[in-house]
Amino acid sequence: MAVALIFISIFVLFLVSILFKFATAEGDFTLISKRHVKREEIEDKVIWITGASRGIGEVLAKQLANLGAKLILSARNEAELERVKKQLTGKHAPHGVKILPLDLASGEDSLKESVLKAESFFPDTGVHMIFHNAAFERPKTSALEVSEEGLKATFDVNVFGTISLTRMLAPYMLKRGKGHFVVMSSAAGKTPAPGQAMYSASKHALNGYFHTLRSELFQKGIRVTVVCPGPIGTTTNLGASTSENRGVSEKRVTSERCAELTIIAASHGLKEAWISNQPVLAVMYLVQFMPTTGFWLMDKVGGRRVEAAAQKGNTYSLGLLFGKKKSS
Numbered sequence: 076m077a078v079a080l081i082f083i084s085i086f087v088l089f090l091v092s093i094l095f096k097f098a099t100a101e102g103d104f105t106l107i108s109k110r111h112v113k114r115e116e117i118e119d120k121v122i123w124i125t126g127a128s129r130g131i132g133e134v135l136a137k138q139l140a141n142l143g144a145k146l147i148l149s150a151r152n153e154a155e156l157e158r159v160k161k162q163l164t165g166k167h168a169p170h171g172v173k174i175l176p177l178d179l180a181s182g183e184d185s186l187k188e189s190v191l192k193a194e195s196f197f198p199d200t201g202v203h204m205i206f207h208n209a210a211f212e213r214p215k216t217s218a219l220e221v222s223e224e225g226l227k228a229t230f231d232v233n234v235f236g237t238i239s240l241t242r243m244l245a246p247y248m249l250k251r252g253k254g255h256f257v258v259m260s261s262a263a264g265k266t267p268a269p270g271q272a273m274y275s276a277s278k279h280a281l282n283g284y285f286h287t288l289r290s291e292l293f294q295k296g297i298r299v300t301v302v303c304p305g306p307i308g309t310t311t312n313l314g315a316s317t318s319e320n321r322g323v324s325e326k327r328v329t330s331e332r333c334a335e336l337t338i339i340a341a342s343h344g345l346k347e348a349w350i351s352n353q354p355v356l357a358v359m360y361l362v363q364f365m366p367t368t369g370f371w372l373m374d375k376v377g378g379r380r381v382e383a384a385a386q387k388g389n390t391y392s393l394g395l396l397f398g399k400k401k402s403s
């Protein structure tokens with residue numbers, strides 16, 4: 076009897092510790108179990124980052140430079156890229172940091188030119204890894220408010236531009252027998268995202284393309300890591316007032332931690348990684364492993380979330396489940 080009680084107590088303690096870990100985790104279990112960056116996968120590698128002029132991309136540039144990577148920084152705003160470059164420190168900064176302004180919506184010919192330039196910056200090695208991080212702004216629109224113009228603008232950057240750049244760069248990587256695409260998707264690419272239909276559609280499209288690309292090219296040395304962050308606090312969405320500014324009442328993972336976990340995921344070659352606080356992380360698990368329950372939950376909160384977004388309230392509040400609209 077005493078032995079059984081000891082076993083039950085140990086089991087309960089084990090369950091409680093797992094629950095605590097889950098409640099406080101900032102990423103999925105596989106990602107969190109990795110703990111540290113494999114530096115040897117980053118140091119001296121040529122890494123191209125799109126969307127490096129601000130937000131998560133800027134923080135990725137700082138952390139990758141500190142880990143000893145050679146960098147190519149891209150976005151449309153050249154002056155901002157120069158500002159980011161000036162702040163970088165590390166084994167190859169600033170001489171091993173190149174600026175490559177580009178517009179992902181500029182079409183295939185112009186992106187082909189960008190890939191040629193990127194490859195020529197470090198002719199001995201070419202590009203080892205690209206972080207597809209750039210994205211079009213995330214307008215809050217319900218599924219029926221989506222306009223053709225908005226859809227086109229979102230897909231031109233998030234999907235068509237990103238896929239074109241990949242199609243142009245992949246042949247160089249295939250010739251070398253190795254290359255790695257790290258794709259900044261979103262929790263909105265894994266679950267329904269009421270109030271963000273266009274953005275969600277574009278990120279689901281990215282997930283589909285890149286998981287398929289990996290399945291086709293893995294045996295030829297091509298790696299793909301799809302990263303799906305939930306709400307992240309960046310200078311853009313926590314600082315200046317933007318159409319998306321929800322204030323600090325939403326518990327967001329910091330952009331520093333998001334970048335760190337993204338680099339951990341990439342350096343360990345994870346195929347997919349989720350980065351988020353609760354309750355978004357729990358919803359991702361539900362939709363992935365218990366879709367009937369996950370979709371039931373999203374159907375329950377969806378209408379209220381669209382209203383909360385319109386009123387600039389907290390779109391991640393548990394109160395949405397019970398009909399309370401918490402404003403920030």
Ligand SMILES: NC(=O)c1ccc[n+]([C@@H]2O[C@H](COP(=O)([O-])OP(=O)(O)OC[C@H]3O[C@@H](n4cnc5c(N)ncnc54)[C@H](OP(=O)(O)O)[C@@H]3O)[C@@H](O)[C@H]2O)c1
Binds near residue numbers: 180260
């Ligand atoms: N922040 C979040 O809460 C969150 C959550 C989940 C996923 N994500 C994903 O994480 C990534 C980074 O997010 P973020 O919040 O850091 O974004 P952000 O602050 O809005 O920055 C977007 C970046 O993309 C660049 N960009 C925009 N349009 C471009 C174009 N046409 N061509 C080339 N570059 C372009 C921007 O630079 P220019 O304006 O200079 O071109 C900027 O550097 C995105 O893929 C986003 O979807 C973010």
